[in-house]
Amino acid sequence: MGAKELLQEHIAKTAVLTEKEFDYFFSHFSPISFKKxxxxxxxxxxxxxxxxxxxxxxKAFFINDEIKMYILQFAMPxxxxxxxxxxxxxxxxxxxxxxxxDAEVLCLSNSDREKLCKEFHQVxxxxxxxxxxxxxxxxxxLLSFMNNNVKKRYEELLGLYPQLYNLVPKHLIAxxxxxxxxxxxxxxxxx
Amino acid sequence: MGAKELLQEHIAKTAVLTEKEFDYFFSHFSPISFKKxxxxxxxxxxxxxxxxxxxxxxKAFFINDEIKMYILQFAMPxxxxxxxxxxxxxxxxxxxxxxxxDAEVLCLSNSDREKLCKEFHQVxxxxxxxxxxxxxxxxxxLLSFMNNNVKKRYEELLGLYPQLYNLVPKHLIAxxxxxxxxxxxxxxxxx
DNA sequence: TTGGTTACGTGACCTAGATCACATTCTTTT
DNA sequence: AAAAGAATGTGATCTAGGTCACGTAACCAA
Numbered sequence: 287m288g289a290k291e292l293l294q295e296h297i298a299k300t301a302v303l304t305e306k307e308f309d310y311f312f313s314h315f316s317p318i319s320f321k322k323x324x325x326x327x328x329x330x331x332x333x334x335x336x337x338x339x340x341x342x343x344x345k346a347f348f349i350n351d352e353i354k355m356y357i358l359q360f361a362m363p364x365x366x367x368x369x370x371x372x373x374x375x376x377x378x379x380x381x382x383x384x385x386x387x388d389a390e391v392l393c394l395s396n397s398d399r400e401k402l403c404k405e406f407h408q409v410x411x412x413x414x415x416x417x418x419x420x421x422x423x424x425x426x427x428l429l430s431f432m433n434n435n436v437k438k439r440y441e442e443l444l445g446l447y448p449q450l451y452n453l454v455p456k457h458l459i460a461x462x463x464x465x466x467x468x469x470x471x472x473x474x475x476x477x
Numbered sequence: 478m479g480a481k482e483l484l485q486e487h488i489a490k491t492a493v494l495t496e497k498e499f500d501y502f503f504s505h506f507s508p509i510s511f512k513k514x515x516x517x518x519x520x521x522x523x524x525x526x527x528x529x530x531x532x533x534x535x536k537a538f539f540i541n542d543e544i545k546m547y548i549l550q551f552a553m554p555x556x557x558x559x560x561x562x563x564x565x566x567x568x569x570x571x572x573x574x575x576x577x578x579d580a581e582v583l584c585l586s587n588s589d590r591e592k593l594c595k596e597f598h599q600v601x602x603x604x605x606x607x608x609x610x611x612x613x614x615x616x617x618x619l620l621s622f623m624n625n626n627v628k629k630r631y632e633e634l635l636g637l638y639p640q641l642y643n644l645v646p647k648h649l650i651a652x653x654x655x656x657x658x659x660x661x662x663x664x665x666x667x668x
Numbered sequence: 669t670t671g672g673t674t675a676c677g678t679g680a681c682c683t684a685g686a687t688c689a690c691a692t693t694c695t696t697t698t
Numbered sequence: 699a700a701a702a703g704a705a706t707g708t709g710a711t712c713t714a715g716g717t718c719a720c721g722t723a724a725c726c727a728a
Binding site: 669670671672673674675676677678679680681682683684685686687688689690691692693694695696697698 | 710725
């Protein structure tokens with residue numbers, strides 16, 4: 287499936303757009319291809335776009351004291367990612383986004399999103415629901431953080447996204463779970 | 478300021494509604510008063526409404542193993558709260574909401590929200606932005622959880638909401654920070 | 669193919685914060 | 699104002715997970 291069809295199918299789940307409206311909507315997106323390891327957003331950058339993942343896997347992460355990395359999100363096909371704090375508040379990025387694998391994304395600028403939201407009630411509806419889901423997922427993750435130990439959080443993650451196990455290196459999974467790679471490694475040993 | 482004016486001023490920051498439109502919008506809200514300690518939502522309940530806080534302070538919390546409490550949110554005037562997971566996915570509540578102080582809220586049903594969003598593009602716009610802010614705040618809190626020790630998180634919280642220090646008991650602040658009350662108490666001792 | 673970089677495993681030790689136990693104060697209720 | 703119940707402080711101990719150190723295996727790139 288092409289990028290356009292993927293986006294169309296994705297949007298259709300929550301918003302109703304005519305073929306013509308969707309074409310217009312889609313015309314605001316720019317496709318970009320990245321190689322494994324390439325950087326999309328660096329801390330300190332001005333952030334102007336958000337990204338819809340068509341293929342591959344990205345990570346959005348925070349680096350503390352130039353040493354420790356915490357992964358906020360693994361972004362897989364049909365997921366959206368950006369530094370939303372920077373994007374909405376017009377500040378520079380505090381997080382980084384790069385490619386765990388080769389990836390194709392569709393890029394939508396902040397101003398185009400706002401324009402499209404204004405022009406089409408259904409587009410505004412779509413983005414409300416998308417953010418809603420993100421908010422609910424984020425609350426769940428926060429709760430899991432407070433309530434569960436590493437082992438449970440690891441099992442929970444693999445339960446939700448089994449493909450991660452083979453797709454991303456273990457030390458990145460550790461960085462998502464907020465533990466050291468050594469601790470994660472020991473978990474697997476004792477099963 | 479009355480409940481109506483508070484809501485009107487709150488909405489006006491992100492959405493433009495005529496006086497008449499706002500009156501209609503407001504007619505879907507039911508005011509309710511609660512006493513300190515009263516429960517608004519219990520885990521297991523069917524959740525039908527979300528709540529706009531007019532006065533007082535609520536807490537939204539999760540109870541684990543009937544023992545430990547984790548506070549997801551302190552809800553103060555102009556904040557919205559509910560079990561959004563239950564509300565949007567039509568499942569029963571997994572979290573509880575009750576009153577830390579006497580409180581007045583405005584209650585909006587899920588179906589009325591969706592109806593109003595459909596009827597007024599501006600209302601949909603408002604709810605998109607509200608959720609957006611919530612999402613960004615939730616991401617920040619998650620990051621703070623991974624990145625900071627208890628002391629820093631405590632200072633961060635009091636920096637953002639100084640009024641909490643006198644308003645809510647320390648063991649609830651501990652439950653928000655995800656630490657034991659003893660640890661929080663010791664933090665204060667050593668300054 | 670070989671040398672360098674990145675990923676992963678594992679032992680030894682350390683520390684932030686949890687848990688348990690009990691004392692003290694502050695609030696309600698009567 | 700007294701009694702009961704919350705909220706808080708603080709010592710003694712315990713433990714999940716971090717840190718450091720080192721070894722091995724896998725994956726490139728030249």
